[in-house]
Amino acid sequence: MWCTSCALAVEGALARLPGVVQASVHYPTATVWVNGTPASTQLAALAPVVTRLGYRLSELEPVHDAQQRLAKESRYLSLRLIVGAVLGMWTMLASLLIYAGALPNAAIELVVAWVAGAFSLPVVLYSGLPFYRAGWRTLLAQRPGMDVLVSLGVLGAMVVSVGLLLRGSSEVYFDTAVMLIVLLLVGRLVETLCRQRGLKAFDALRLPEADVVVCQGGQRDTQPVGEVAIGAVIEVPPGEQVPLDGLLDTPGWLDTATLTGESVPRYLHAGQRVYAGCRYAARLNAAPLKVIVTATVGQRRMDKLCEQMRRAQAKKGELHKLADRFASWLSPVALLLAVLTLPLGLLMGLGLEDAAVRALSVLVVACPCAVGLAVPLASLAGTSQALQQGIALRxxxxxxxxxxxxxxxxxxxxxxTRGQHQVVNAALRQSEDLTQFRAMLSSAVSQSEHPLASGLRDWASTVETAAPSNVLHNVQHIEEHPGKGQQVTFQNAEQWWLGSAVWIEQQLGAPLPDSAHQPDNAFASQVVVADSHGWLATLYCADQPxxxxxxxxxxxxxxxxxxxxxxxxxxxxxxxxxxxxxxxxxxxxxxxxxxxxxxxxxxxxxxxxxxxxxxxxxxxxxxxxxxxxxxxxxxxxxxxxxxxxxxxxxxGVVCLLSLAKRTRRVMMQNLVFSALYNTLALGLVIIMAVPPLAAVLAMAASSFSVTLNAARLAWSEPSKTSDIPAPDPNAPHSTSPTAGQSLPTV
Structure with missing residues (x-):
């Protein structure tokens, strides 16, 4: 697609199809979202309609292909812009000599005017071709837009200029046609670069496509990652990224920094879920990590997230819809005003030349490209920034x-909270040796899968109190009592009971002493430990923020x-x-x-x-x-x-809210400015004579301002450090609501 007018044309054609409830085309990403009956939303039903307009509709392309397409569009635009700039420069120079009165006589001025027209022809016929093609397509779709106005503006400038030359006048407007094409080409190139910038954010979700080692029946085979089936066991060498989602067949340390920014690796046990993109953080001579595949290429978590984000981008918010509605009626109104300006000018006593020039100015100044770009470019820029800051906006x-x-x-x-409990307090029987207790506790819970066991292991295995290895592995037998606790028998025949207070009391046949309960720790989960002598300890575990x-x-x-x-x-x-x-x-x-x-x-x-x-x-x-x-x-x-x-x-919630305010502010700035410009400019060119070249410059300035304002958001680098201040460990926690806050009492 060439511009937002193209998007509105495709959208209008698809929306008229039987069975289609709604169609939404997003120009920056060239995606369409269609809501309707199953038959009407099939590619086979939609593609012919789009093809008749001169476009091509296909399945959602991969991000890499989209980037290549935009790079190709950039080269396409650059070539036409070079032709327009080089040859148009001579047209502008010739026109400047005529306007400045720097030529000695009228005959030479007429010759220079013909030269200006000659240099403008390649610009109009080659560099402006995409505008004419897009204008024709939007007319076919019965949704005339900016490209129709541009095409008529260029054609009008050339016709008026040739007519003046044939009458022997050197007051030509070839420079208007050239400037209109060149400035719009520059704007389109900047738009394309912004769109490329927006898609680059998806690089953070790209996953490795290298071959993987698959273990089958004791044999190891190398296969392309796209051919690996669900249930296969793959090997991940140390230091490499996990290529597919799955369940760990062997435990290991996983570094999620590539996807999440978390700098500290996490130790995952066998059976835990791992996602593609994590890196196996082990020494180079370690054994490969084995993963049981649960999702193939295209079905991985990151694949779905990336696809959902790109599909969602085709949906439009209220501001985007408002901008489209404004642009949709602005072009027909401008065409009507331009048609009416010529006879009205003649009725008001203007000459044919002056009336035609004023109609030409109306066509040029009314181009709604700034309105069409106001919201989608800002939205794309905001989405890009969010992804760079670790927030996937679907x-x-x-x-x-x-x-x-x-x-x-x-x-x-x-x-x-982290979802992992930690010991926040412990009450031990008097005269009990803390070091020995921790060592035995570490052995007792080393194989437990209870949600609290991880926190108990962390507390029991601190470096300061770590016991010798011959003490840490002295468990002889463990008997589990699901939902209650466990009975542990050590090699020296000593027995422990670990579990809830009620179950421990049942095992002891007596109530626990008062020292086993601490009212100040009632918020925490209790793990009571007893031995043959009775109550031994109470450990209080809490899920840490x-x-x-x-x-x-x-x-x-x-x-x-x-x-x-x-x-x-x-x-x-x-x-x-x-x-x-x-x-x-x-x-x-x-x-x-x-x-x-x-x-x-x-x-x-x-x-x-x-x-x-x-x-x-x-x-x-x-x-x-x-x-x-x-x-x-x-x-x-x-x-x-x-x-x-x-x-x-x-x-990320704080970052997202801040970014949303910035993005909406840019949307509103773009929308208000572009709407005011088009409304005021139309009124101005109708009531007074505005040279077509000035109208071109004003129209281009509005488009540039909208594009660069969105680019300001897209190209701003995300902060290297968090904007959130570090918490002060000595500052007391607030226990009263913030002033002005009112909370529900449901």
């Missing part, structure tokens, strides 16, 4: 809602948002987490069902933003004005969200 139209968000609600587990939660929520409250924590967890853990991250007690809601979460969200000031990661959050994500999911969200949650964070923590 619905670019959400920018408009995000910029107006007032209430924000967070889920607890997996969103504001993500590292940037406190600073992020403080920044949101400082920005005037009403922030709430809504969770299905118990009141104790929810209240404790709220205190840790600086939320007031009346901003923390515990033990809420999915339906209650959605009801609370509705009670917050709208538009609302909800951040959650689980299946129980899907209803809230759908009810919210905008739904955002953290990096490790479930598949169900991701499907219902408008944006996904690709980096750990929640600081």
């Amino acid at each position: 619905d670019p139209s959400a920018f408009e809602t995000l910029a107006n968000v007032r209430g924000i609600a967070f889920d607890k587990t997996g969103t504001l 993500v590292s940037d939660a406190t600073a992020s929520l403080a920044e949101l409250k400082r920005s005037g948002y009403i922030v709430a924590l809504i969770s299905g967890d118990r009141q104790g853990p929810v209240g404790w987490l709220g205190q840790q991250v600086g939320l007031a007690n009346n901003a923390c809601y515990a033990q809420r069902s999915p339906e209650a979460k959605a009801a609370l969200l509705k009670a917050l000031p709208s538009p609302t933003l909800y951040v959650g990661d689980g299946v129980n959050d899907t209803l809230s994500l759908a009810e919210a004005g905008v739904g955002v999911v953290p990096m490790q969200a479930s598949d169900a949650a991701r499907e219902g969200a408008a944006a996904q964070l690709l980096r750990p923590g929640v600081s």
Whole structure:
């Protein structure tokens, strides 16, 4: 497609098809989104309509192919621009000599005018050809747009100029035709570069396409990554990226920095899910990592995310639709005004030449290219910036809602917390040796898969109290009691019981002592340990907040948002987490069902933003004005969200809201300026004589201003360091609501 007029023409032709409810064409990415019956939305039904207009419709192309297509368009534009600039320079020079009166007599002026016309012919016939082609296509689609005005403007300038030459006048307008083509070519080239810049953001989601080693029946075979089937076991050498989504067949350290920016590798056990793009962080001589493939090429998490984002870009927000409506009626109105200007000028006593020049100025100045580019280029630039900052925006139209968000609600587990419990306190029997206890505890829970076992292992295996290896591996037998606890027998015949307080009391046949309970730690999950002598220890585990939660929520409250924590967890853990991250007690809601979460969200000031990661959050994500999911969200949650964070923590929410305000501000600036320009310019050229060259310069200036304003957003480098201030460990947590905030009481 050549411009936004082309997009509107294709959109109009597809929208008229039987069975099509809605069609939306996004010019910057050359994608179309069609809503309708299954038969009407097949490529075989849509492609012939587009072909008749002179375009080609195909399946959504890969990002790499789109970049190659835009690079080809850039070369195409550059060649025509070079021809137009080199030859048009001589036309402009000849016209300048005539306007300045630098030539000795009228005869020489007439000769120079013919020379100016000769140099303008290659520019008009070759460099301007794409405009004429696009104008004809939009006329076929019954959606005349900017290219029709440009074509008529160039043709009008040439006809008027040739007529004046035949009458012996050197007051020609070849320079108007040349300038119109050259300046618009420059604008189109800048637009194409902006579109390339926007697509480059998707490079962050590109995955390796190298061959992989597949293990089959004890044999190792090398296959292209695109031919590997689900269920196959592949090997990932140390230091290489995981090429396909899957389940780990062997444990290992995974570096997710390539996808998420997380600098610290994570140790994943066998059976845990791993996504393509993670890097196997092991020493070079280590054994390869084995992965059981669960998703093939095209079905990987990053593949789907990239495809969903590109498909969503074809959908238009309200501002985009408003700009399209304005551009759609501006072109026919301008054509009508241009047609009427000529006879009205003659009736007002103007000469034929002056009336024709004024009609020509109307055609030129009314080109709605700035209006058509006002919103989509800004949206593409904002999406690009979001992706560079680790935020995948699946619905670019959400920018408009995000910029107006007032209430924000967070889920607890997996969103504001890491989803991994840590020991926050421990009570031991008097005279018990802490070092020995930790060593034996590490052995007791080393093979446990209980959610709290990881936190117990981390606490028990601290460097300062690590015991000799001959002590750490002295477990003889472990008997599991699902949902209750476990009985551990050590090699020295000593026995331990680890589990809930109720189960431990049942095993001991006696209640636990008062020292086994600490009311101040009631918020935490308890793990009670007993031995043959009775109660031995009580360990209190809590799900810790993500590292940037406190600073992020403080920044949101400082920005005037009403922030709430809504969770299905118990009141104790929810209240404790709220205190840790600086939320007031009346901003923390515990033990809420999915339906209650959605009801609370509705009670917050709208538009609302909800951040959650689980299946129980899907209803809230759908009810919210905008739904955002953290990096490790479930598949169900991701499907219902408008944006996904690709980096750990929640600081991306702060970045997204800030970027949304900047993007919407650019959209509004572009839209208001372009609409005012076209409206005022049309009135001006009708009531007074404006030289066609001045109209060309004014029209080009409006398009450049819109494009460069969007480019300012697209080309600004994302900040190297977070804008969120680091939390002060000595600062007390706020326990009162921010001034002016009102929270729901549902």
